Amino acid sequence: MSAQAIIEARAVSKWYGQFHALKDINLTVHKGERIVICGPSGSGKSTLIRCFNRLEAHQEGEIVVNGVALHGRMSNVAAVRSNVGMVFQHFNLFPHMTVLMNCMAGPMWVKGVSATEARRTALQFLERVRIPEQANKFPVQLSGGQQQRVAIARSLCMKPDVMLFDEPTSALDPEMVSEVLETMTGLARDGMTMVCVTHEMGFARAVADRVLFMDAGQIVEEGTPDAFFGNPRHDRTKLFLSQILKH
Amino acid sequence: MLYPDTVEAEVLVHKPWFVATMFGVVLLVFMAFNLSGTGFAELMRPVIGEPSTSGLYGRFAIGFAIAVIFTLNVVLIGFAPLKLQIGIVWLELLLLFIAFFETFHLSLPFIREKLPFLISQGVVTTLYVSAISIVIASVVAVAGAVAKLSSNGFAYAIASFYTSFFRGLPLLMQVYLIYLGLPQLGFVINAVPAGILALSLCYGAYMTEIFRSGIQSIDRGQWEASRSMGFGFALTMRRIILPQALPVIIPPTGNQFISMLKDSSLVSVIGVWELMFLARTLGQKTFQHMEMLISAAMIYWMLSICLELIQSRIERHYARSKVR
Numbered sequence: 395m396s397a398q399a400i401i402e403a404r405a406v407s408k409w410y411g412q413f414h415a416l417k418d419i420n421l422t423v424h425k426g427e428r429i430v431i432c433g434p435s436g437s438g439k440s441t442l443i444r445c446f447n448r449l450e451a452h453q454e455g456e457i458v459v460n461g462v463a464l465h466g467r468m469s470n471v472a473a474v475r476s477n478v479g480m481v482f483q484h485f486n487l488f489p490h491m492t493v494l495m496n497c498m499a500g501p502m503w504v505k506g507v508s509a510t511e512a513r514r515t516a517l518q519f520l521e522r523v524r525i526p527e528q529a530n531k532f533p534v535q536l537s538g539g540q541q542q543r544v545a546i547a548r549s550l551c552m553k554p555d556v557m558l559f560d561e562p563t564s565a566l567d568p569e570m571v572s573e574v575l576e577t578m579t580g581l582a583r584d585g586m587t588m589v590c591v592t593h594e595m596g597f598a599r600a601v602a603d604r605v606l607f608m609d610a611g612q613i614v615e616e617g618t619p620d621a622f623f624g625n626p627r628h629d630r631t632k633l634f635l636s637q638i639l640k641h
Numbered sequence: 642m643l644y645p646d647t648v649e650a651e652v653l654v655h656k657p658w659f660v661a662t663m664f665g666v667v668l669l670v671f672m673a674f675n676l677s678g679t680g681f682a683e684l685m686r687p688v689i690g691e692p693s694t695s696g697l698y699g700r701f702a703i704g705f706a707i708a709v710i711f712t713l714n715v716v717l718i719g720f721a722p723l724k725l726q727i728g729i730v731w732l733e734l735l736l737l738f739i740a741f742f743e744t745f746h747l748s749l750p751f752i753r754e755k756l757p758f759l760i761s762q763g764v765v766t767t768l769y770v771s772a773i774s775i776v777i778a779s780v781v782a783v784a785g786a787v788a789k790l791s792s793n794g795f796a797y798a799i800a801s802f803y804t805s806f807f808r809g810l811p812l813l814m815q816v817y818l819i820y821l822g823l824p825q826l827g828f829v830i831n832a833v834p835a836g837i838l839a840l841s842l843c844y845g846a847y848m849t850e851i852f853r854s855g856i857q858s859i860d861r862g863q864w865e866a867s868r869s870m871g872f873g874f875a876l877t878m879r880r881i882i883l884p885q886a887l888p889v890i891i892p893p894t895g896n897q898f899i900s901m902l903k904d905s906s907l908v909s910v911i912g913v914w915e916l917m918f919l920a921r922t923l924g925q926k927t928f929q930h931m932e933m934l935i936s937a938a939m940i941y942w943m944l945s946i947c948l949e950l951i952q953s954r955i956e957r958h959y960a961r962s963k964v965r
């Protein structure tokens with residue numbers, strides 16, 4: 395069963411008005427796979443992963459998540475979303491709730507878990523991202539790196555089958571990037587299925603099974619980290635990598 | 642609080658130029674009035690002699706004395722800590738008002754006689770009419786705001802027509818329209834429900850706009866985070882968006898509540914025995930209008946102060962998650 399597909403995208407196209415944002419995307423994410431997506435700004439990376447939990451709707455092609463097709467009028471979109479965790483560039487924690495409540499809300503309100511049970515799960519995952527002592531603070535009282543780790547814990551509390559990361563470290567100060575990446579590496583080691591949009595190439599090398607390069611709404615190149623970084627085939631990929639690895 | 646700059650500045654009321662200007666202005670203003678017939682002039686008799694014949698010198702002396710008292714008062718208050726300053730200034734302004742009302746020579750026994758009825762009938766009616774209207778208006782406002790933000794053409798059209806109509810007509814007209822117009826359609830409606838309906842619809846329209854702007858002030862990311870966890874629309878609205886919008890919504894809504902409390906007096910035109918109605922009628926027989934009007938005014942003010950206190954409490958409650 396190791397080859398079970400969690401996300402399957404076939405010939406997906408998406409338009410924003412006249413603008414063709416995703417062009418004929420084909421991608422299969424298997425259970426336990428870690429995929430890193432990179433590419434220049436505006437190439438459609440966010441749009442793509444936001445299609446995977448239907449924060450955006452695609453117009454052509456098929457996306458199947460956990461066996462549920464994401465198109466048309468979906469009555470069960472909440473069920474799909476509760477199994478797909480998402481971590482945002484700007485954390486998007488709920489500022490009016492404590493850290494603990496941020497983590498308890500999902501299980502309690504979507505899955506109907508009891509408060510005691512939700513609290514236990516929340517503390518367990520806050521422990522996992524190594525900030526259990528901040529449980530009763532409000533998000534604004536934490537540093538950026540801590541907030542992003544809370545956001546990861548909040549998603550994990552829903553016990554998702556797959557986690558989507560949209561540039562989780564690009565809004566962080568440099569010294570906080572590594573604490574978030576360590577958390578994500580730990581997740582990968584525990585076998586979580588992950589799709590990460592990130593420009594952290596060290597992270598991609600260390601944990602990715604496959605690296606995808608997107609440009610102008612298309613997946614231009616795809617390969618194992620070794621092949622991707624060692625021997626990029628397309629000029630656009632080479633240009634991008636040279637720009638990113640220059641520093 | 643405004644942004645407090647850490648650079649130490651001398652208190653404004655202790656700056657020599659400010660004190661001098663204030664003194665000069667007060668002196669000129671009070672010289673411009675002829676105060677020779679007042680009790681204050683009587684107090685000055687040892688200095689200026691017979692007030693009515695003291696002429697320019699008398700005016701100057703009176704203005705000078707008032708300016709000295711005023712300036713000294715302000716400068717001294719300037720030394721007090723913030724809380725005390727606020728308290729003293731409030732108290733002084735209140736005393737001035739009471740002194741102003743004194744000049745009407747109100748009959749206190751008459752007030753004492755009528756006050757119980759004014760409260761048991763008038764205040765109670767005013768309070769329950771406003772309270773019910775406020776609750777209905779809030780519900781209407783949430784629904785209206787959601788409709789105005791929705792992508793459903795019907796909902797948007799109905800909501801925008803509603804807010805446009807009820808914000809556009811004078812409230813008094815709406816009261817008449819509902820009380821006299823609905824019976825034309827076959828709904829005979831009593832004065833109190835008609836008043837409540839008019840107030841709710843009118844204030845619901847204003848509050849729709851307040852709620853809409855509050856909801857819009859919340860970052861899209863909050864919707865996305867909430868929906869991406871599987872929360873439905875209603876849950877997101879109730880648990881994520883509205884609680885965050887409340888700090889934005891509450892100050893203008895508090896305004897609306899206070900204004901509604903007083904606008905509820907408009908339903909007196911259709912014969913509801915609320916505070917304003919009684920204030921106008923109780924004193925009529927004995928020509929003691931001022932007694933009742935001023936009592937009613939004070940009662941309105943006290944009720945408003947209660948609402949202000951409640952509002953500041955709620956604001957403090959929602960400030961919790963903002964402190965670092």
Ligand SMILES: Nc1ncnc2c1ncn2[C@@H]1O[C@H](COP(=O)(O)OP(=O)(O)O)[C@@H](O)[C@H]1O
Pocket residue numbers: 410413415433434435436437438439440441442
């Ligand atoms: N809501 C939207 N409406 C119109 N255009 C959009 C919208 N969101 C994104 N786009 C456009 O789609 C393209 C891809 O955006 P995005 O997926 O955010 O890129 P990336 O995440 O790779 O930087 C960009 O050119 C962007 O301007």
Ligand SMILES: [Mg+2]
Pocket residue numbers: 439440441560561
């Ligand atoms: Mg992006």
